[in-house]
Amino acid sequence: MRGIGVSTREWRERHKAPVAWNVTMVVAAVATALCCARKIWADVTVFEDDEFWLTVGLLLVIPVAVWLALIVVACLRYTGWWRLGLLVPVFVAVTVALAGFSVPGRIGWLVTRSEMNQAAAVCDERESAIGIYKFHRIESEPDKECEFYLSRYYPGVRSGFIYLPSGRDLVSTIDSKYIRLDDSWYYFRA
Structure with missing residues (x-):
């Protein structure tokens, strides 16, 4: 909640996500993107690699856990976090959709x-x-x-x-x- 006598601009600037949060979120997004790319490549080379879902899931545990913790902190403390915050779920959703429709295999x-x-x-x-x-x-x-x-x-x-x-x-x-x-x-x- 904004304090009395504090302008909206000052409040937003004081509550922007710090550089450390942004860097950590980018690292989690890159790690997620690499795991998703590995799953897509596995599907390209064997049409459908259903067994690789377990491996991808295990590889994604750490970056998704980091992402989730960062999202909780961002929701409570920062403004404008959603731009970086949406990368991880978008990467996962696109990978699931592509694999589900056998696009990489085709x-x-x-x-x-x-x-x-x-x-x-x-x-x-x-x-x-x-x-x-x-x-x-x-x-x-x-x-x-x-x-x-x-x-x-x-x-x-x-x-x-x-x-x-x-x-x-x-x-x-x-x-x-x-x-x-x-x-x-x-x-x-x-």
């Missing part, structure tokens, strides 16, 4: 699609890296179908890409998930 797919088309044409089981993807194994199936098993977290997670030149539809079940990428390609997670 970008990774678009970057590597032509190389994957070439690899599917020959379905060479000795390939281990195609574009940005690293595969544990590649299997040829009847009707020129080809399955590419990503090496991330193998054997714990079975995910990859299926090339189906016949254009048949795959339907997700409780045990397996399929995401149609185009007429002949699916991403799968079993």
